[in-house]
Amino acid sequence: MLDAKFIRQNADLVKAGAKKKRVACDVDGFIALDSERRELGQRADELRSVQKSAGKDIAQASNEERPALLEAQKAVKTELKALEERLGAVETGMRDLQLVIPNVPADEVPEGADDTDNVEVRRVGEAPSFDFEAVDHIEIANRQGWLDIEAGARLAGSRNYVLIGDLALLEGAVLQFAFDHMIAKGFVPLSVPMLLRPEPLYGTGYFPGGEEQTYRTDDRDDLYLAGTSEVPVTALHADQILALEDLPKRYVARTTCYRREAGTYGKDTKGIYRVHQFQKVEQVILDVADEANSIEQHHAILRNSEEVMQALDLPYRVVNVCGGDLGVPHVQKFDIETWMPGRDAFGETHSASRFYDYQARRLGLRYRDAEGRVQHCHTLNNTVAASTRMLIALLENHKWGDGTVRVPEALRPYVGGREGLGRPVE
RNA sequence: GGAGGCGUGGCAGAGCGGCCGAAUGCGCCGGUUUUGAAAACCGGUUUGGGGCAACUCAACGGGGGUUCGAAUCCCUCCGCCUCCGCCA
Numbered sequence: 001m002l003d004a005k006f007i008r009q010n011a012d013l014v015k016a017g018a019k020k021k022r023v024a025c026d027v028d029g030f031i032a033l034d035s036e037r038r039e040l041g042q043r044a045d046e047l048r049s050v051q052k053s054a055g056k057d058i059a060q061a062s063n064e065e066r067p068a069l070l071e072a073q074k075a076v077k078t079e080l081k082a083l084e085e086r087l088g089a090v091e092t093g094m095r096d097l098q099l100v101i102p103n104v105p106a107d108e109v110p111e112g113a114d115d116t117d118n119v120e121v122r123r124v125g126e127a128p129s130f131d132f133e134a135v136d137h138i139e140i141a142n143r144q145g146w147l148d149i150e151a152g153a154r155l156a157g158s159r160n161y162v163l164i165g166d167l168a169l170l171e172g173a174v175l176q177f178a179f180d181h182m183i184a185k186g187f188v189p190l191s192v193p194m195l196l197r198p199e200p201l202y203g204t205g206y207f208p209g210g211e212e213q214t215y216r217t218d219d220r221d222d223l224y225l226a227g228t229s230e231v232p233v234t235a236l237h238a239d240q241i242l243a244l245e246d247l248p249k250r251y252v253a254r255t256t257c258y259r260r261e262a263g264t265y266g267k268d269t270k271g272i273y274r275v276h277q278f279q280k281v282e283q284v285i286l287d288v289a290d291e292a293n294s295i296e297q298h299h300a301i302l303r304n305s306e307e308v309m310q311a312l313d314l315p316y317r318v319v320n321v322c323g324g325d326l327g328v329p330h331v332q333k334f335d336i337e338t339w340m341p342g343r344d345a346f347g348e349t350h351s352a353s354r355f356y357d358y359q360a361r362r363l364g365l366r367y368r369d370a371e372g373r374v375q376h377c378h379t380l381n382n383t384v385a386a387s388t389r390m391l392i393a394l395l396e397n398h399k400w401g402d403g404t405v406r407v408p409e410a411l412r413p414y415v416g417g418r419e420g421l422g423r424p425v426e
Numbered sequence: 427g428g429a430g431g432c433g434u435g436g437c438a439g440a441g442c443g444g445c446c447g448a449a450u451g452c453g454c455c456g457g458u459u460u461u462g463a464a465a466a467c468c469g470g471u472u473u474g475g476g477g478c479a480a481c482u483c484a485a486c487g488g489g490g491g492u493u494c495g496a497a498u499c500c501c502u503c504c505g506c507c508u509c510c511g512c513c514a
Contacts, residue, residue, distance in 0.1 A: 041476060045483040052483095055495040059444050066494095073494035197504095241436090241473085372455090374473075 020323035112322025125315030136342025173414030178385035200235035205329030
């Protein structure tokens with residue numbers, strides 16, 4: 001969330017940012033509550049001060065004077081209690097409004113309502129041309145007996161799948177390659193829980209708002225299945241004050257991800273493009289509160305993932321995500337969209353996000369700067385590889401006419417040195 | 427799942443319902459001393475809100491209650507530890 005003082009002093013900027021993001025929120029209402037809060041707070045402070053010193057007098061008073069003092073204290077107590085009740089209500093109201101006031105998008109974020117307004121930054125690699133029948137990942141996988149979507153549905157409902165044989169192998173290969181790539185860059189590998197308490201989801205900005213997209217256990221546990229390891233990893237140091245020399249924290253996590261995909265009926269129903277469960281390698285950076293540094297880190301995490309795509313010979317483009325397609329906590333986001341011949345289009349495979357201190361403030365994630373002041377960290381994250389969409393891209397871009405699939409050189413060590421997967425068909 | 431114990435500042439560890447935002451030790455920062463370092467000695471060292479400031483208020487796992495007054499008493503939730511049971 002944004003700092004209350006910042007909102008107060010930059011109301012127009014905050015409103016313009018919300019408008020650019022197409023987010024409805026009540027900035028004026030928040031500011032009104034904030035000023036009421038300060039007024040009530042000051043009065044309450046005074047009353048408590050009176051109560052405190054009067055209490056000390058009572059302790060030392062003689063038996064004759066004590067009843068009168070007690071009587072006066074009761075009046076203070078009554079007034080204070082009423083005041084605190086109002087203050088509590090005001091603070092709750094503020095909190096509710098503050099949680100949905102979005103972060104201010106960067107000037108470089110394009111205007112626009114949805115993903116069709118995202119702006120292409122660059123294209124890398126050539127879309128392959130085939131001199132044989134163009135088939136999509138479903139067809140390729142089915143010919144090799146690699147994919148069973150019906151079995152996925154029987155086991156777990158729609159948007160589930162079973163990978164079999166070489167495709168299951170390829171999934172492991174691409175994830176391990178991505179993991180190793182980040183570890184070689186000095187990122188610390190993590191294995192983290194994905195069944196989470198609500199706090200990390202609020203802290204990273206998924207809640208409020210994302211509840212419908214998130215699986216929840218029943219009220220015996222009140223835990224949530226996160227859609228990305230960004231949530232537990234960014235929240236790893238919540239409520240801590242890190243030492244300056246511990247920053248930046250650079251983490252890479254490999255986890256399963258769970259998404260309800262509510263409200264997407266009929267969208268991307270074929271194949272494994274939009275599914276409830278997949279595997280993902282994610283990079284997360286926690287660093288000092290310095291905008292220029294954050295921008296630099298943003299480019300670095302984008303570059304890390306582009307290196308993976310280039311090593312896998314996959315054609316992609318980078319888009320600058322427009323205001324209307326940005327999330328509440330984001331300052332700016334670059335997506336990598338990978339060419340998917342079966343869709344005859346680019347499909348989103350990566351999201352590189354920069355938040356400044358928006359998540360850190362919600363999380364209580366802080367550090368002590370060189371002057372000894374406590375500051376909120378800046379946070380960033382990017383996908384390194386998400387299993388299902390990478391598999392689509394690998395199958396569809398690297399297919400051969402005989403039904404087999406080429407393994408890019410970088411992945412060969414992970415599949416026992418093989419250059420191709422599957423056996424020739426027809 | 428059953429029984430019991432415990433949650434205090436970076437760590438360890440005191441704390442009678444008012445004199446406790448909190449003893450003491452360690453650590454850390456600054457100073458004295460020293461050629462330099464160590465040791466010793468002196469001083470400083472939680473976080474958050476409000477205020478230009480002096481300053482003030484809040485917080486002793488979270489929430490609620492009792493009381494004129496709660497770190498201290500009661501309830502509840504969360505977490506940790508020990509023992510028993512069950513299980514990957």
